[in-house]
Amino acid sequence: MKKSTIDAAISQEQAKLNTLTEKKSAIEEKMKKCRAEIARLRLLYRNSQFDDLTEALSNKGLSVDDVLAALSSGDLSPLAELLDGCERPHGEDDEQI
Numbered sequence: 575m576k577k578s579t580i581d582a583a584i585s586q587e588q589a590k591l592n593t594l595t596e597k598k599s600a601i602e603e604k605m606k607k608c609r610a611e612i613a614r615l616r617l618l619y620r621n622s623q624f625d626d627l628t629e630a631l632s633n634k635g636l637s638v639d640d641v642l643a644a645l646s647s648g649d650l651s652p653l654a655e656l657l658d659g660c661e662r663p664h665g666e667d668d669e670q671i
Contacts, residue, residue, distance in 0.1 A: 635659070
């Protein structure tokens with residue numbers, strides 16, 4: 575092969591590589607945007623779950639802090655007591671006659 579033929583082949587391959595590199599950069603940028611959108615949507619989903627949990631706990635007379643405190647202490651009985659107190663109709667005593 576002549577040097578000029580080899581030089582031409584090198585130039586062609588370099589041009590192909592440059593084109594592919596540009597496409598790769600564009601694709602990587604699109605992938606980065608997709609990853610960021612997925613992270614944002616996951617955060618929205620977790621926030622929605624947290625809101626649902628907070629509402630459900632509130633409906634039972636509990637707070638997230640109550641649950642976290644019970645979990646960190648390893649004693650869930652305070653939660654049971656709070657739930658028992660919440661389920662009793664107002665004015666009902668602990669002792670029944």
